[in-house]
Amino acid sequence: METPFGAGLANILVVLPARLAVIGQPERRRLLSLSVTEKRLWLAMAGQDLRKELDSLLLQLLRDLEELEAKRVALNTRVEEGWLLLAKARYVMGTKSVGPLQYPSCMEPRVFVRASENQDTMQTFRLVRADAQTPEEVEPREAALRRRKGPNKSPEPELSAAPQDPLNWFGILVSHSLRQAQASFQDALQLAADIASLQIHIDWCQNQSQGLREKLRQLDSGAA
């Protein structure tokens, strides 16, 4: 006669090795010493832990998606506002005074994007102004070494003068619309960096949740 435990035992013997493969040595020894019932309970609890983790990951994903949507809308608004303010500046200052004649064909950027990876191998993007103080990666000892080596060392670009404010390309006394346009575009720049970081975080969350669902599927097909 097939006992209910017989089938369960067979499955446990199939599922356990798979589970054992992902857990460490001390846990393995402890598991192998448990009874069948205890082993079934353990599998159920592991499944519950996974489900809780998946739930929190999905909630985080949804929160991130909502934030992404809001940031995208804000970016669109700021960029549209910037272009309209540029048109307003042209209305006041003259159509040809705010145009391709005023900016040089090769420009130096005032803001750089720094990509850094954190412990989950997830990239985040930060905006760094060109005239910021000494970059964090350079240790004080290294800087001293550079100075001691003398003038034949190639000049570092960070220590040169910060690039000029692009507002001055259009004159010193520019209309307020132009200043407001500059502020709009600067905000949009910050939003763009945030959106990029958020997008990467969302992709990472999606991959994690995919992985967790796989594990759950294996667990459920083993326990069934």
Add this chain to the structure above:
Amino acid sequence: MLESAELHFNVDHGYLEGLVRGLKASLLTQQDYVNLVQCETLEDLKIHLQTTDYGNFLANETNPLTVSKIDTEMRKKLCKEFDYFRNHSLEPLSTFLTYMTCSYMIDNVILLMNGALQKKSVKEILAKCHPLGSFTEMEAVNIAETISDLFNAVLVETPLAPFFQDCMSENTLDELNVELLRNKLYKSYLESFYKFCKNHGDVTAEVMCPILEFEADRRAFIITLNSFGTELSKEDRETLYPTCGRLYPEGLRLLTQAEDFDQMKTVADHYGVYKPVFETVGGHGGKTLEDVFYEHEVQMNVLAFNRQFHYGVFYAYVKLKEQEMRNIVWIAECISQRHRTKINSYIPIL
């Protein structure tokens, strides 16, 4: 002296005054603007403009149509009309019309100098210069290193020569000095134009002097407003204010001390003409100070046509036409950016 104006004016200038009044009647009406605002693309705008006095002025433009091309063609059309006036005019109307072109010449000189600072080619800049302010020595402007160079080598033969009195210096031409030069030249020009109109007397002085006084005061206010938060010192700022307006001398002295918009508004409140103008800033529709000044200017220019036998009609026509061009360019920008919330911010004229 009214009798002499009525008796002698038409002998020399009657034909041109008739012509300019005809041209003024063909400015865009409110209905035209309503039609333009409803356009979906710039091609639609071009088709609607064909039904007005503009006609086929965009017929030779290659695709795609841009706002900049529309603006350039409108300017060319205005320049053609103005050149016709100038070619048929006699003294003293010729001098008056030359005075009108000086402001565009100053703008062109500054455009060329800024272009030289940005290492742009002369041909590229010449294409964007205002045709009303073109003069033969334009191509040589960018080689000048200092202001004295500019004057001695290039501009000494042009109508701009007398305006360089206060601007001579050996400083190199960087952005700040170019801005100072622009404003000082304009100040000299405005004061000289004002003196010419005043000396002419007659209806011309009665019509033109208030308009030029407003222009001087407007410049003082706008220079002050734009200088907040810049490196321009208060002493430098004071040298840029034209002195032919109502604000001279007390108002200008108070404006020099102003440090924000509210202090400027306090200065304007002392003057009966400017107090209501400043009241309408902000308001619904978010009007800026420049918008409100443009509206006031349009009102004064339309009123100039109520008097006869004076040269002010020519000045008023050109300024009204410029406002119409600004309106059309604004509507075109809103259409091309597909951002129609502020499309009705143009200033209707007729």
